[in-house]
Amino acid sequence: MSNWEQVYQQWNSFPELDESLKVELKKMQDDPKALEDAFYRELTFGTGGMRGVLGPGTNRMNVYTVRKAVNGFAKYLLENAVNVKDRGVVIAYDSRYMSQEFALETAKVLGAFDIKAYVFETLRPTPLLSFAVRYLATAGGVMITASHNPPEYNGFKVYNEDGGQMVPREANQIIDAIKDIENELMVPVLEQAELEERQLLKWVGKDIDNAYLEQLKQITKMKEDTLNQVKDFNIVFTPLHGTANDLVLRGLEQLNFTGVDVVQEQAVPDPEFSTVASPNPEEHQAFTLAIQKGIKNGADILLGTDPDADRLGVAVKNEAGEYTVLTGNQLGALLVDYILSNTDSAMLNNARLIKTIVTSELGQAIASSYGVKTLNTLTGFKYIGEKIRQFDATGETFIFGYEESYGYLIRSFARDKDAVQTAVMAIEMAYYWKQQGRTLLDALEELYKKYGYYLEGMTSLTLKGKEGSEKINEIMETIRKSPLREIGNLHVEKVEDYRTSERMMMDTKAIETIDLPKENVFKFKLEKNSWVCLRPSGTEPKIKCYYGVFGSTREESEQTLAELKGTMESVINEIVTS
Incomplete structure (x- = not known):
């Protein structure tokens, strides 16, 4: 029995499994490929958090994968922030399926650590959550959202005490804490009634909206007489x-x-x-x-x-x-x-x-x-x-x-x-x-x-599932090992590999250090102030190719852009179909 099958059996035999997830697992029991995709790995927790399709399994968004992520986040906060239990964590959510439920699950796990949770009474925007972290001076924040993904997705984004999304050095510590949890089905929680009785759950209303709007009023560049006019x-x-x-x-x-x-x-x-x-x-x-x-x-x-x-x-x-x-x-x-x-x-x-x-x-x-x-x-x-x-x-x-x-x-x-x-x-x-x-x-x-006519473009290729993920990795590795020397009709002057933080001059092979965090991104710097950049999406099963060109006329820039796209689409298609 493979590892994913063992994990599936663990879930399938868990007596207290959420009823809706039981129903979904039963529907999948005769579909080995669907089961493997749901259980072959744990849902990736990136620097911003995690995002995935709703459903049962370790590679899906559900109450158990959310609980596991919150448990790791709570441990991170207790080790890296001060006065966490009293300052607490503020939680907001959007209009997606299970968003409100995941917000409450987040509070229930935090409560098991005696960490106070501020939860909005109704749905709120992501930027308001960021503002709320700063306004309430909490130790962190959580936003339940999958942004603009399709309806079957939801997500879990974590914020530091400054109201910003977690950057790699912070996220890596959370990821390590999550990995220490062997069984997501057994993460401790407190029920809502106990949270409220112990004042570990505080519902947030319109006060934060009003404070945000006061700040919003100050960003205008209009003069007072224009500001006061009805437009x-x-x-x-x-x-x-x-x-x-x-x-x-x-x-x-x-x-x-x-x-x-x-x-x-x-x-x-x-x-x-x-x-x-x-x-x-x-x-x-x-x-x-x-x-x-x-x-x-x-x-x-x-x-x-x-x-x-x-x-x-x-x-x-x-x-x-x-x-x-x-x-x-x-x-x-x-x-x-x-x-x-x-x-x-x-x-x-x-x-x-x-x-x-x-x-x-x-x-x-x-x-x-x-x-x-x-x-x-x-x-x-x-x-x-x-x-x-x-x-x-x-x-x-x-x-x-x-x-x-x-x-x-x-x-x-x-x-x-x-x-x-x-x-x-x-x-x-x-x-x-x-x-x-x-x-x-x-x-x-x-x-x-x-x-000057700076024009840009982006193409993306969606490759779902385990095979898709492997193919995206293959595209990146193939291009890394054999970087193009010409794209369209433009000479490649430099290649930048952000995974190794190295910039190489193609003609001299001289190497420079890139002073940015490491990430799986590869960029070609071309002559005539143009560039091409390859990057797997951190939130969707996609690989994206970005283009930037410069010309003295729109026609010149449009032609260069089309040539760059044509070359890269051909290169990527050859790797995918090989």
Whole structure:
């Protein structure tokens, strides 16, 4: 009997197994492949936490894998933070299946360690959880969410006492603590009644929302007379069945943007996300209903947030009168320009822009023109949060942080990407440009003309299950062992292997050290300020290939981008089919 079969038998014979999981296991009993996929490994706990398909098994999200993760997190906190039991942990959750149940399970495991839990009474956005950690001065935080993943997923994200996601050195200690737990079925818990009786469970209401909104009001760049005016500006907003509706509407109302029309079909929390193929504002189909409403109402701008409200998409009309969804890089560049151009130049001397290594270089070019230094991090907002925390010691000033995947942070009262902050700032920025007789697309074109045509792209390949995971590893290893010397028609000047923290000059073979944490990422630096980067997703069964190009005209950049994509797709396909 193989190891996974032994684990399956342990679960199947456990007398107190959750009834719903018993039913699911019974359905799977004659499907060895499904059982193997559910039990062949433990659900991966990465730097941000874990995310997976709901169901029975060690490779699935369920009460037992959540309990095991919380047990490890509790041990980590007790060893690495002070006064943990009294400070406690704050817990929030989104609209997904089992989110509220997993939040309570988290409190039940923490209670077994005598650690107090603050649990929101109803669903809340991820950025509010980050803010709540700081506002309540807790020892950490937990967010139950799978962000924009399909309905069958849920996830468990952990936050440090600064309100940021755990970075590798912190997460590795949690992972070690989780590994010490031999049987997830036997993790001790306290029941809700006992938690409440011992005051180890405190329900959180609107107080934190109100405190967050007070901070949100301060991020505006508008002058007081403009701020106090009721704005003639038509907005369509969709929270995509998630958590953002209340805070976004209240945040806009504070700035006197009252012309907000919500897509009502998508305003109701729905774990099936029944009106969209995917609740992801990165995908244009998520804007279908918003576009219909925008056309009907003549909206100036459309906003869409993902279910846990840490990502924002924006659409505006083009010259043909059709709504165009901005990319994450485009919106990020526009925000960099708007924020810096409306900030006192004296405040920019020590200001820092933070972006990731797969984010457009246009933002850096804009920042440099204002004398603002740009810092690059690995992919993942946890690294941006870590940099902000370091600024407390260095005296540097955080001015803006973003990544290409629609994640932005304006002010650091939250330490994770924040679609609520960004929604408010994006509307303010679009209104500013409307007063100048321009759209965001007009403003973007001006940036391209001034700084050059930086264009970006991304392709992803989904490879599910055990075989898919092995194939993704094979793609990465094949390219590492035999790195390309030319991609498209561009010469490869450098290769950067973030797993070994080494940068190699292709012509001389000279080696430099990369001063960033180790991660399974491989990047080609090409001539003409272009690049290609390969990275397996940390949250989905995907391998992603990112592209960045630069040209003096749009046509030049579009042609280069197409050539890079063609080469990489051909290389990856050859490895997959071999």
